[in-house]
Amino acid sequence: MAEEFTINLKIWRQAGPDQPGKLVDYTLDTVNEHMSFLEMLDVLNEKILNEGGDPIEFDYDCREGICGSCDLMIDGRAHGPKAMTCSCQLHMRNYNDGDTITVEPFRARAFPVIKDLVVDRSAFDRIIEAGGYVSIKTGSAPDANSIPVDKQVADTAFDYATCIGCGACVAACPNSSASLFTGAKLAHLNRLPQGEPERKKRTVAMVEQMEEEGFGDCSNFAECEAVCPKGISISAIAEMRRNYMKAALAGDEA
Amino acid sequence: MNLESNVPEGPLKDKWSKHLNDIKLVAPNNKRKHNVIVVGTGLAGGSAAASLAELGYNVTSFCIQDSARRAHSIAAQGGINAAKNYPNDGDTIWRLFYDTIKGGDYRSRESNTYRLAQVSNEIIDQAVAQGVPFAREYGGLLANRSFGGAQVSRTFYARGQTGQQLLLGAYQAMMRQTHNGNIDLHTRHEMLDLVVVDGKARGIITRDLVSGEIKRWMADAVVLCTGGYGNVFYLSTNAKNSNVTAAWRCHKRGAGFANPCYVQIHPTCIPVSGDYQSKLTLMSESLRNDGRVWVPKEKEDDRHPNDIPEEERYYYLEEKYPAFGNLVPRDVASRNAKIVCDKGMGVGPTGRAVYLDFRDAIEREGEKTISEKYGNLFDMYENITGDNPYKQPMRIFPAVHYTMGGLWVDYNLMSNIPGLFVAGEANFSDHGANRLGASALMQGLSDGYFIIPYTIGNYIAGAELDKDIDIKHEAFNEAAENAQSHIDKLLGVNGDKSVVDFHRELGQIMWDKVGIARNEEGLKQAIEEIQALREEFWQNVRVPGEAANYNKYLEFAGRVADFLELGELMAKDALHRDESAGCHLREEHQTDEGEAIRNDEEYAYVAAWEYQGVNGQLQEKLHKEDLEFEFVELKQRSYK
Structure with missing residues (x-):
């Protein structure tokens, strides 16, 4: 022993x-x-x-x-x-x-x-609620192999989908930003053909919900990436911003 | 107790479609007038809640975790089976059905298991459409791998995190409905009782785990998706909060508990290291695709595994079962690990472990390929043990993993209490006496996405529910008072032994006497020991804090109290089943090589127990549903 x-x-x-x-x-x-x-x-x-x-x-x-x-x-x-x-x-x-x-x-x-050490992280659920899904009804899916997905795209989507929603990224961020959490879900769904139709709408809705919950802005400290137990890359945030700019600022929300 | 299975007539392959043609429907504009409660947000609960809400029902959903995304389905590693036959290796729905019923040692209901195989393909379609990032080939199509108990590659996977990805798919579908107002979701709520009015399930009682408030919820039907009861063993691969309380309280209200003794002990887990150990960590069965299981031929050989030459290694699964080798079903692999350890060939500081070795796979395919397949599992292993599995074999040992038993349900997944449906691991339905790998995810999602949404409509359309009752009805009063007084009783004992100590002691009794191998004498002892422990619990348990507050020890105390009753029922069930079947090995009934010998003449039935109270002893009445095998011939299982 x-x-x-x-x-x-x-x-x-x-x-x-x-x-x-x-x-x-x-x-x-x-x-x-x-x-x-x-x-x-x-x-x-x-x-x-x-x-x-x-x-x-x-x-x-x-x-x-x-x-x-x-x-x-x-x-x-x-x-x-x-x-x-x-x-x-x-x-x-x-x-x-x-x-x-x-x-x-x-x-x-x-x-x-x-x-004590127990906190309420339900704000994360509300960010997913705002758009972190593909709007597909049970039973209406086509055959799983009808849409091929490039292996590399699928692997990268997985890398972002591996987020466990623990909140370490928020706790580590000097601004208490939830950008890595939100960006990871967007980077997962937005790059897959299944997620493409709702890409713009999803991005705007989730980013706005994140702000509404009282999370701060991202100032590129990258503390989130350093503590993420699943090693999610901060590139998710850059991607989220690009998509958000394109969708929201160009007034191209549909 | 009514155990009418309600299996439709006709050929096996037509039963489900015939049933769908025959069952009653609720019109779209009427669905919103019906409330459905779904308890639990794992694969079964999440998929059921989302699908029912999409159909238009008013769904109220509950989970004990702080988010619906955290249910224990999330921890499933290896994969999900489906009969897609994408690899063109000869798979069919019949083969998936046959492997599952054979793997379960012919102790499941033919019709349910066949339906599971039938809807398996739709699950994959559904998950892919949701954006679940399954592993793919370079051509962009889905990849498959093989799993125990099958000779085809039919398992879809997302690295070692398939459960996580499928659960997030269901969770996201659920959150979409929550956002639309079709699901009213309550996290950190624990179900403490079922409310039965005029013989029908009409609601539940919960405790708000933050405020301690006892709340009442009414509905037209209740769907229980609260998982399995493996934590009765204290140490298991289940999450710490997994428990039997919701199912057990339904049992106390009259729901039959079926085959409680069928417990799956998973062969590949990280061995126990000390008393403080709080749970056991599974290493996915998929590792057995490339890892070779062995022990030294010499007893108590304390050489470093890398120093033991090839000819002194005993690859016992490959030698005994040349056809399936390291991919024999879980029960067979676990039992053989116990046999070699009992013979003194076990390894590691406790002698209760065997090696799972990747040396040959790494030589053959390179470290990079192996890392791509199993990287996260290897990292997890190194984190916990401090050893590097790329450089030396893993040490593994069986651990309690899954419970095939559960609340009795008919073909519609409804219990013997009308209006109480049970899905996923919480029911007994599809796996018989042993579940094959990658079939739990399949069953949870099959029940939730593709079965309950139809069968619940059939019930509601014909139920003639009393519209005049509300949560002030005397049945709600009685159940709420019952839940409160149980809590007061736990807090009032004021003894000096902790809940954890009681749980650990119960777990030890269960592991020693109701574990991998059982015998009459041990089971009788277990029953007496559990009774004594339960009596001591109610005289001497110490539960700190108060009811009206966040109080984890109070939650655990309630769950352990229920485990102390369930444990006795499991031993009773194991004692009465005087045969071996699948995971239930009675030492009196085995071949010289330790294979299970069934007794189909006397035991080809589902044992459903009816609760009749606790009076020192647990009072339970046995009812039987005979298993009829119309389409499959019962055989001695062989994986040689």
Whole structure:
């Protein structure tokens, strides 16, 4: 069995949306290298419970880096120090005995805190609602091979479609912009023949919904790309802007 | 309990089209007068909600996650089957049906499984039209790969993230309807009870997981798409929030629970590393296309795998099953991993693991090609274990993955409670005693896109529902009070043992005695141990915090309480089924080589259990739906 070591933690505690929050210190001396970061928090919660305290609330579900539920700001970096890795897939072998780690929620005006590390990311759903789909009714689809799609186009579409909607891009952005999230969905659908007919309408609707939700503008810091656990390229944003300019400013919305 | 399957008469291939011709319809302008509740937003729930809303029904949809995009279908890696025969390798609807029914060891309903194969092709069309970026060949057409239990390449895939891409397709279709006002979506809501009025499902009770508020919802029909119950084992490949509560509470209201003992243990997962372990991570079965499974021939051989020469490696699947090799069905692969580990040939620090080796594939095809096929899986493996699978074999071991059992449904996917429909993993319907790889996505989407939207109309058109009831009806009062008092009871125990400890203990009992292999003695012990654990739970569980707040431990406590009842039913079902079938291996009934021996004379039926209360012991009454095989000949499965 792997050796146990000690980690010091400063964790954001906040009782509710309108309550003040603060960082609280904890020490855990039963950490081992094979634990995931969230398993370390589970063990800490069991310890807090045993001592009669209130466990720390944080979002998680699949714990294999695909559902997008987990969303921790770890030492000021969305999802922690390891590139292309969600909070749930970060393992304690990346830390040393005696390290101090600060854990906060993904902060943004459009992501209000619900409790402790749990935030409300429903603004993302509303951006998809605005146009992040192909308007096809069940049952009306042609044969799947009737429209060939260049392999490279399909592969690139996939690269953008791999977004898990975790919100790291927003949390990392100095402007709290959701441009990478929005741009990724647009870059996925807009480049496929199936998505082409609604390209302009979709782009305008999603960009405008993003603004309405209170996300900031993109100033090309590229912090989003650096923290994205799926490695989505910031080219999505350039593409979104081009399409938006063409559609909205040229008054060519149809 | 009425277990009339309502399978239409006629030849197998005509049953579904005949049914579509015969069933009642609801006129377009009348659909908006009908409310339908859909619980869960995975592949089944998302596709059902979107399709029903497109048809014009008023849909109210619920999920426990913070977004409908996060349901556990998202984690499905490998692919989705369809009988398109694009590779021209001889696939047909009949073959897909036959492989599925044979893979399920002849314990599913012929007509349902055939229909699944029939609609499989439409699913691919639908997903492509939605913009799902499936893998393609250079010519621009769709690519296929092979999966366990089949000798054709019929699996469509989107790298190792097929479930994610299909779910996002369904989610996006759903959000389009939400935007149009046809779906009223409630995230972070958990269903706690079913409301039955005059014998018909008329609504549900939920808890708002943020505010704690108990809410009432009325409808003309309820569609339950709440997934499987693998988390009864504590450690499984399921997401942490996956649970049986919605299905179990329906069971307590009279819905039959069918074949609860059929649990699939997936052969390729990352082994357990310690007590703190919170879940097990699956490595897609598609890896078995190129990875070779082996253990050292020498017992307790602690050499580094790369130092073990070829002639000292035991490629046990290739040797025992030359026809299917590493691509035998999941139950066969899992059982064989257990057999070699029980013999002392297991590897790794715990001796409970086998190797999955890509050395030969990398030599043959190059690291780049292998990386294109499985890159994300290899990265995931390295992240979790610290080992690089390009340089040394993966260590894998079976883990609980999928539950074939679930609420009993008829051909229309309606439970024995009229108006309660059940789709996806939550029902028992299509996979028998073992599900083949890449068939879960197929079933979830088949149920949601192509079956429920028709069959629900048939029910609603003929249901003669009482229009005068509202959410103040006494049945709603009783169910809401029931949900509240259950929560109060959990918070009131005030004991000193955590919910997680109870869950872990239950999981250990289930894994040891109701897991890969079962026997009479172990099952009897399991029943007693679960009863004792359940009693201790209600005397000594500690649930912190309060009801009217975000409180994850309270959510979990409610789910573990239900698992503590379900676990006993699973052991009971496994005990009563005195045969082996698919994933249900009774050690008393196996060949010398560990293959399942069925008893078709006595057990070719669906076991549907009727809840009758808990009084120290769980009281359940057994009902049987005989499985009639009109078109398929029952055979001993062989993959040799």
